Every structure is written in structure tokens, then in C-alpha cells.
Amino acid sequence: MSEFWHDGGCTFHPVSAPDYLPTAQLRQLQLHRLQAVVQRSYDNVALFRHRMEELGLAPWDIQQLEDIQHLPFTIKTDLRDTYPFGLFASPMNEIVRLHASSGTTGKPIVVAYTREDLRVWSNVMVRCFAAAGLDRGDIIQNAYGYGLFTGGLGAHYGAEALGATVIPISGGNTDRQIMLMKDFGTTAICCTPSYFLRILERAAEMGIDLRELPLKAGVFGAEPWTEEMRKRIEPEANIKAYDIYGLSEIIGPGVGNECSEQHGLHIFEDHFYPEIIDPETLKPVPDGTEGELVLTTLSKQAMPMIRYRTRDITALYTEACPCGRTIRRMRRISRRSDDMFIIRGVNVYPSQIEEALLAVEGTAPHYQIVLTNDGIMDDVEVHVEVTPEVFGDTISVMEGLQKKLSASIERIINIRVKLRLVEPNTIQRSEGKAKRVLDMRKK
Amino acid sequence: MKIHQLSMFLENKPGRLSEPCRLLAKAGINILTLSVADTQQFGILRLIVRDWEQAKKVLEQSGCVVNVTEVVATEVEDKPGGLAEILGIIENAGLNIEYMYAFTFRSGDKAVIVFRFNNPDLAIQALQQKNINVINGVELYDRAKQ
Numbered sequence: 001m002s003e004f005w006h007d008g009g010c011t012f013h014p015v016s017a018p019d020y021l022p023t024a025q026l027r028q029l030q031l032h033r034l035q036a037v038v039q040r041s042y043d044n045v046a047l048f049r050h051r052m053e054e055l056g057l058a059p060w061d062i063q064q065l066e067d068i069q070h071l072p073f074t075i076k077t078d079l080r081d082t083y084p085f086g087l088f089a090s091p092m093n094e095i096v097r098l099h100a101s102s103g104t105t106g107k108p109i110v111v112a113y114t115r116e117d118l119r120v121w122s123n124v125m126v127r128c129f130a131a132a133g134l135d136r137g138d139i140i141q142n143a144y145g146y147g148l149f150t151g152g153l154g155a156h157y158g159a160e161a162l163g164a165t166v167i168p169i170s171g172g173n174t175d176r177q178i179m180l181m182k183d184f185g186t187t188a189i190c191c192t193p194s195y196f197l198r199i200l201e202r203a204a205e206m207g208i209d210l211r212e213l214p215l216k217a218g219v220f221g222a223e224p225w226t227e228e229m230r231k232r233i234e235p236e237a238n239i240k241a242y243d244i245y246g247l248s249e250i251i252g253p254g255v256g257n258e259c260s261e262q263h264g265l266h267i268f269e270d271h272f273y274p275e276i277i278d279p280e281t282l283k284p285v286p287d288g289t290e291g292e293l294v295l296t297t298l299s300k301q302a303m304p305m306i307r308y309r310t311r312d313i314t315a316l317y318t319e320a321c322p323c324g325r326t327i328r329r330m331r332r333i334s335r336r337s338d339d340m341f342i343i344r345g346v347n348v349y350p351s352q353i354e355e356a357l358l359a360v361e362g363t364a365p366h367y368q369i370v371l372t373n374d375g376i377m378d379d380v381e382v383h384v385e386v387t388p389e390v391f392g393d394t395i396s397v398m399e400g401l402q403k404k405l406s407a408s409i410e411r412i413i414n415i416r417v418k419l420r421l422v423e424p425n426t427i428q429r430s431e432g433k434a435k436r437v438l439d440m441r442k443k
Numbered sequence: 444m445k446i447h448q449l450s451m452f453l454e455n456k457p458g459r460l461s462e463p464c465r466l467l468a469k470a471g472i473n474i475l476t477l478s479v480a481d482t483q484q485f486g487i488l489r490l491i492v493r494d495w496e497q498a499k500k501v502l503e504q505s506g507c508v509v510n511v512t513e514v515v516a517t518e519v520e521d522k523p524g525g526l527a528e529i530l531g532i533i534e535n536a537g538l539n540i541e542y543m544y545a546f547t548f549r550s551g552d553k554a555v556i557v558f559r560f561n562n563p564d565l566a567i568q569a570l571q572q573k574n575i576n577v578i579n580g581v582e583l584y585d586r587a588k589q
Contacts, residue, residue: 205504386452391508393450393487393559394541395480421485423454425506 013130013162015123018270019325026326030273031065033298038062038071041304044089047082048072048306068275068296069284074308079109079249090114090302100148101248111150111248112302118157120299121251124268125158128257131266131325132217132242134188136163139214141181143191143199144222145171145432150252151222155190158254164188171195171431174202185214193220193229193241194434197365200236201425211238219244221253223433224312224334226351228358230262232365243332249308250295256330264317264329271299274330275307276316279337290315292337293330311337341371341437343378348413350436353382356409362389363405368427373441380417382409385424444567444577445513447495448557451488452508455481463488463502470501475587476557478544489544491557493584515563516546516583518553518576526556529575536569538562550578550586 021029039059041048051072052058061067079087084107088095096115100108113121134140140159144151152170159166167180171191177199180186189196196218203210215237221244233241245265246253255272256265267274276291277284285291293310313335316328334351341348350369357363366385371378382405390401398421406419428435453459460479467474467490475491492498495511502509519525533540539561546555555578560566567577578586 205506386508388508388510391450391452391510393448393489393510393512395482395487398452398485398487399482421452421454423452423459424508426454 013126013135015126015161016130016325018268019127019131019266019327021270021326023326026270027065029270030298031062033270034065034068034273034296035059035062037296037298037300037304038306040089040301041306045087045304047078047087048074065273068273068307071296071307073282073294074305076109076249076309076311080107083107084110085112087303088112089304095302097153099150099153099248099252108148109248111252114301117251117300117302120271121154121254122157122161124251124254124271125154126162127268128219128244128254129158129162129164129188131257131259131323132188132219132244133240133260134159134162134164134217134219138162138164138187139167139184140164141167141169141177141184141186141189143169143171143177143189143195144253149432150246150248151190151432154246154252154254155219159190174199174431175206178203178206178208181210181215182208182213187214188217188219189215190219190244192222192430192433193218193225193233194223194365194429195431196220196233196237196241198429198431200233201366210236215239217242219257221245224336224339224351225332226334226354226358227332228355229365232358245330245333247310249305250297250310251300255295258332259321259323259325261321261323264321264331266321266325266327266329269327271297273298274316274328276314277309287316287328288318290331293333313337339437341369341439343371343380343415346413346415348380348415352412353409354436356412357382357384357405359408360390360401360404362387364390364424366424366427366429367436369437371437371439371441378441380415381420382406382417383420383422383427385427386421387424444515444579445563446491446516446557446578446580446583448512448514448559449490449492449495449499449502450510450512451490451502453479453486453488455484455486459486460488462505463490463507466501466505466507467492467498470497472498472501475548475584476544476546478542478557480542489542491546493587512559513563515558515560515566515570516555516578517558517570518550518578519556521549521552521554525554529556529570532569532573532575533558533560533566536565538566538569546587548587555583555586 042059095112097113146152218241242258246255256267273296275294279292293312312333314330335349364385364387368383370381480487541559543558
């Protein structure tokens with residue numbers, strides 16, 4: 001049975017009620033929670049207290065929401081420097097769960113949750129799924145990795161709390177993913193967009209057409225992806241592809257999600273207060289202007305984050321969303337300042353390359369960017385897999401494709417790149433976050 | 444009259460040609476003839492086999508990109524000027540040859556050549572008008588067996 005309410009032209013899940021709070025009331029709630037979380041951090045986290053003291057600030061200096069801009073930032077290295085438990089604001093006997101980042105370089109980043117934090121996390125995940133039109137009765141295949149990574153368990157408990165049927169399959173074993181999707185009648189899947197591409201590709205090889213299955217929605221996140229990618233995915237699987245946003249430092253998946261409009265992600269700002277800053281001056285920019293997203297956890301107990309710099313580049317929308325939600329929307333994140341590479345003095349984001357490649361009809365979304373240096377100059381080589389749609393049986397057709405793709409890239413990033421066509425399935429497939437850039441330059 | 448040719452994209456790297464050949468061998472499919480067009484970076488392998496549908500399936504299942512193109516096979520007198528005669532007919536008809544290659548077997552005292560034309564139907568018409576024997580698939584496969 002549906003849990004949705006159909007009131008006054010709106011369709012919403014009871015748990016989504018905070019999505020529709022009148023703005024004045026929402027701001028009041030945010031201020032109240034901000035004051036509490038600043039006090040909590042000040043009392044329990046030495047690093048935060050020292051930084052406040054250095055600035056001559058005390059928790060009671062937060063009189064209105066705008067005062068948030070006086071607070072010190074938290075950055076990723078703060079989590080590394082205080083490894084493992086240095087930023088915890090709760091005693092260990094109240095902490096019921098730990099997660100950690102993969103930590104490809106050195107120590108991982110550790111995050112903690114109290115029982116209440118887990119309840120909030122499930123709650124925001126339910127609001128994500130509800131925004132994506134999912135409900136009790138849906139069968140959600142959760143292909144995010146289970147374990148230390150926040151994606152798997154975050155989506156799992158959220159889907160369960162929604163009342164949906166969860167298939168806790170985790171990432172990998174693509175053949176089994178497709179078999180269960182078909183046999184169980186999966187209606188929604190959660191994974192990275194790059195892993196879903198792998199599923200699409202493998203299903204075709206197995207002779208299974210996903211468009212004929214009950215699958216209707218994908219909740220894709222944990223890596224930046226583009227609107228062009230959505231345009232490829234949706235018709236190929238006959239689904240709606242929703243973007244979900246989150247990061248472990250803040251809570252995991254569930255910070256924001258697209259609604260039926262698929263135009264920007266609603267941030268659950270009763271729990272996560274968003275600011276956009278200029279990454280150079282660190283000053284806040286007005287809504288609508290692009291900058292770096294900074295988040296403050298308003299209700300987190302075990303490990304509050306005050307003004308955490310996400311390194312994600314976005315902008316907040318100023319106009320109200322036609323879906324009726326009053327919580328603000330941010331533009332989908334297609335760029336992370338961490339992913340940016342500098343080539344011959346120009347800043348380039350992998351998403352710009354993706355956009356350029358997908359602008360050419362029929363090209364595969366499987367690509368990799370290889371950076372090399374011959375001792376004098378940096379070089380970019382973009383590897384693109386050949387698909388049946390673009391393959392012609394004469395050299396001139398293939399060379400024409402090569403030219404078309406490199407011209408499309410040059411138009412967007414203003415740099416000439418070498419374009420190499422490669423055989424299908426030669427670029428390594430990821431079951432989690434895709435590795436788009438291979439930096440082979442000698443450091 | 445047209446014959447189905449399979450073409451595949453290959454990277455120009457050592458060992459790339461052997462994989463499709465091995466796959467077809469495992470499936471018991473004999474290659475009647477083949478040609479490779481290549482650049483420094485990649486190549487296009489073109490194959491003619493009897494059971495092209497089965498071959499396409501086998502290759503695709505292992506993740507290869509396979510296209511089917513229609514080509515024309517004709518008999519050519521195995522003597523000086525044999526090929527020139529055919530090329531003259533095509534030229535006079537105002538048609539383009541995109542590429543061509545030969546079969547390893549002979550048809551009686553004649554050689555057999557595969558052509559990819561920009562317009563195969565017009566080419567067949569032009570050739571037949573000049574009494575050039577255009578070989579259809581069934582005939583071709585039968586001859587290959589001999």
C-alpha cells in the first residue's frame with residue numbers, strides 16, 4: 001500500500017514533511033540547531049575550540065544564521081591530522097558505528113555515528129528515495145559497496161526505513177546483478193553511474209534488454225556525472241536516473257537528492273546547512289553564483305562538521321522548485337576541485353571531457369584520460385572505446401570519428417588532445433567510483 | 444547477389460589479430476578470406492565466413508564490436524589485364540570502390556575478388572551487363588569447399 005499523502009495537489013511521503021517547511025520556520029530551526037551544534041563542538045572537540053579561541057569567538061556569538069560566516073572552516077586534512085578519533089564529540093559508549101574512507105593515500109578518514117545520527121541518516125535517505133518517487137512496494141537493489149564505505153549501509157537502512165524491499169547485493173558480480181534484477185523484478189537500483197553503465201553493457205552481451213524489465217528508477221551517486229550521461233542512460237534502460245549527493249564527512253549518501261523535476265538536488269537543509277564560498281577569497285557568494293559548497297551538520301552528534309569545505313563546485317538555485325519543496329536546490333555537481341587537473345596551465349575537469357565525448361552521436365561513455373610528460377611538455381591522451389554505433393568498416397570513417405571527437409574536446413577545453421580509439425571492454429570497469437584520470441607524469 | 448562481410452575494430456597491438464581467429468576456431472567456423480586495413484593506432488579486420496550470423500554472435504559475446512557490410516564477389520580472369528577490365532567497367536559506371544581483396548581459392552581457372560562499392564546494387568548491374576560473373580553467397584561457399 002502506498003505511504004504517500006496526496007494533499008492539495010502535492011504528493012508526499014509523511015517523512016518528507018520537513019522538505020516543505022515554510023522558509024521562516026526552517027530558518028528558525030536551522031539557527032536553533034546551529035547554536036546547539038556549535039556549542040557541542042566547542043565543548044567536546046579540542047581542535048574546534050582552539051580555532052574559535054584564536055578568532056576570539058565563543059558559541060554565544062552566533063546570534064543569527066548569517067553569523068555562521070565568522071566560524072572557522074574544517075578541511076579534509078583536519079580529519080587526517082586527528083586520526084582516528086580526534087574530532088569525535090561523543091564518548092565512545094554513545095558511538096554505535098564507525099565508517100572510513102578507502103584512504104588511497106596513507107591513513108583513511110574515520111567518521112562516527114550515535115544511534116540518533118543513524119536515525120537521522122536513515123531519515124534523510126528515506127527523503128531521497130521518496131523524492132525519486134520510490135515507496136513501499138518497490139524492490140530496491142542496492143549495488144553500493146557494503147562495508148566501511150558509507151554508500152552501502154546508508155542506502156540499505158534508508159531503503160528499509162522507507163518500507164521498500166531491499167536486495168543487499170553490494171557492488172560487483174555483474175552477471176548476478178542482472179540475473180536478480182530480472183528474477184526479482186527490481187524496480188530501482190542504487191549504484192555509481194559508471195557501474196550502471198557496466199550493467200547496461202553486460203546485459204546487452206547477455207541478451208537481456210533492461211527496457212523490458214520492471215526497473216523504473218536509478219539512484220546514482222558517489223561520483224560526479226553529467227546531464228549528457230543521464231540522456232544516454234535513461235532511454236537505454238527506460239528508467240528515470242536521479243542524482244544523489246552525499247559525503248562521508250557529513251553523513252554519507254543522503255545530503256541531497258533530485259526530485260521528479262530532475263533539475264537540481266534538494267539539500268536536506270534542516271540537517272545540513274549549505275553555503276557557497278569563493279574558493280580563493282573564502283567569502284560567501286550570493287545564491288545563484290557558482291562556488292565551493294560548504295556544509296555544516298546541524299544535528300550530528302558523534303562527529304559534527306562545522307563549515308566543512310567539500311571541494312565540490314556548484315551553485316544554489318534562487319527560484320522555488322515546481323515540486324513544492326521549500327528546501328533549497330543546488331546545481332548537480334559535475335566538478336570536484338579534487339578531480340581537476342592542470343594541463344599546460346589550463347584547468348580541466350574530467351566532466352568537461354565527458355560532456356565533449358557524449359556530444360558526438362553514438363559514442364560510448366567509456367573513456368579514460370591519460371596524462372603524460374615527455375620531459376618537456378604535458379600531454380593529454382583521451383582513450384575512447386569504439387561502439388557498434390560508431391564503428392564503420394573503412395579507415396576514413398574511423399579517422400573521421402577521431403577528428404570529430406578531438407575537435408569536440410578542443411571546443412570545450414581549448415586544448416588539443418590526442419584521441420585514441422580503443423577496443424570495447426579495454427578500459428577498466430569499476431564497481432564503485434570510476435577512475436577517469438590516469439596521471440603518468442613524472443612528479 | 445551480395446555477400447555478408449564481418450568487420451571488426453582492432454587496436455594495432457601485438458596479438459590482437461589472434462583473438463578473433465581463436466574464437467572462431469573454437470566455434471568451428473572457417474574463415475574463407477580476410478583482409479586487414481590498418482593505421483598506426485588501429486586496424487579494421489574484414490572477414491568472410493559461411494555462417495556469418497553465428498560468427499557475429501560468437502564475437503559479440505566476447506565483447507567485440509562487429510559490423511556487417513554487404514560486399515560483392517566477382518570472378519576475374521587470371522591473366523594480365525583481368526582486373527583492369529573489371530575496374531574499367533566500374534569506372535565507366537561512375538562508381539567508387541571503397542576497398543577490395545582476393546579470395547585464396549580459385550573458381551576454375553579464375554580468381555575471385557571481393558569488392559566494397561559505394562553502391563553495390565548499381566555495381567552488380569553494371570558488371571552483369573558486361574557478362575562478368577558475380578558470385579552469390581551459396582555458390583561461393585560451395586566453391587570454397589571444393
